[in-house]
Amino acid sequence: MESVEPVEKRVENDSASNSSENNGHGTAKKGSLGPLPASKGGRRESSYGSTQLWGVQEDGKRVIQEWECYDKLGYSFPKWKKWLVLSMIFVVQMSMNFNTSVFPSVVEQLAERFQISEQHARVGQMNFLVFYAFGSELWAPWSEEFGRWPIMQLSLGLVNIWQLPCALAPNIGSIFVARALGGLSSAGGSVTLGYVADMFEPAYQQYAVAFIVLSSVGGTSIGPVIGGPIHQYLPWYWNFWVQLIFGGVTQAIHFFTPETRATILMDKEAKRRRKTGEDPNVYGPNELKKPRISLKEIGLVWSRPFYMFVREPIVLCLSLLSGFSDALIFTCIEGFHAVYEQWGFGTLQIAWAFIPINIGYLLAWLSFMPWIRADHKVIAEKGPDGVKPERRLYWLLYMAPLETIGLFGFAWTSLYPQSHWIAPMIFSVLIAIANYSIYMATIDYMVAAYGPYSASATGGNALARDFLAGIAAMYSTPMYENIGDKPIEYASTVLACLAFVVTMPIYVFYFYGPQIRARSKFAQELAADRQETEGRRASQLSGSTFEKDSGQP
16 A cells, blocks of 8 residues: 655756855865866756756756765664654654455445445545545655655645545535545555655664554455444444544644655755755755746656556566455455454453454564565665675565465355354454565565566556555455355455465566566666765765664664
8 A cells, every 4th residue: 555665866866966066166165075077067857757856957056965964864864763754754654554454344324324235335535535546656756756754644634624525525426536536645655655765764664664564464464353342332424523532633643754755954054055045045855946846747657556566577477466465355355254254252341352463563564574674784884785686586486375375264164054254354364464475575575676677667566555445345255155055265265266276476577577577667677876876875875874784673
């Protein structure tokens, strides 16, 4: 449900790292790292769609560069501050995904209240998720231009506003429309993972990405746990009031998060230097852009995830795998009712049956820690280029089969009365471990493989996850009720077979990823950019914070 924003700003702002200072003679001003050769600045369109300004402009105004004010940017935040911000963003992502998964708990009540079928009521679930798939992509460019804080506040505010028509709805159509608008208003991972890119250098983002991914899957799985008691003890409209209360508290918490977007902080630092007289001609990267953001630029950013989804086999296959995995959880939300009602489970007991899913997510998150630590050890010894992107898939080679095993086990331990109810719960833990691992590893691999294009690459991942999950809302219950003479067992068996097929590309990309990436124009451009940028950055920022901060909490 989320997409990682790349460190595009690093490429953009470092493109002028060898430009002159504002005096035009190569003499370093206060705050720079030493003498630099004189160079005339300019403006250009980057290959990934954003406008770049660099060096001294024709009117004598100079654009501040990232390395000049590195100590003011999110990368230089103290470790405690970085993880405090991430903890706040953890709550934000939990809240947004909670809105997607708590709704199924009110379906039965909505059907009774508005005299419709339960299948008809599930349209509200589909609407939110499908529009969420596109909404998270639509918010991304605005957070890059105007900062994370205002865009996330606006998104949270709109989502909260759309809870009101749901809670006060006079008819089911009002709920469907408000749910669609709520999904479209949800910024999701396109912005939350942008905070990671703002505070951690690419080689050291894994701990932070793993943490935010946990919030994403956790928000999805706590919905049924909380939704059960709401359904049991409160009227239908309290499902939406609880979402609003959670969202309101979340927005209040987020209100106190600092801005992390590098270009916004650079603008602020440039204004400070002009005000103090330290550098009267320096300006931030956004201050001199005319226009601030163009329709062409927005179009490029918005269209690229869809282009890469279709044209890049790595993006296509891994996004479909991740999307299938996410849809699986929403299918299970519906299927759990049919499975556990066999043992006489009521509303609350079925809600507690989702606790093993949460346990599985936590176990999967912990299992990645030793592998991330090992990656960082290799990076410390050999540098970022010493670790191939395919290494990020290594642990997934062992975790992915758990999805197929878990589904087969879940299917054939759902036989009542031959099995005990604890058996399918144990296999649901394996499903959750695989689901987290697939999401974490595919995001991590795309960030490593596509660098400046990873926002677009992971955008396809987010699109597939939310869209397929939305579609799952409509077929899950009929599938668990209408396949053969053993619909519960056969439905999960079908999912297990699909899981076996969609996990196969993981092994292809692990062993043949370098050859596949060699044919990708995005990966080729990244290799050239990285060779130029990383070497320059290492020399200019030798001994700086990002080399010492491994991202470990």
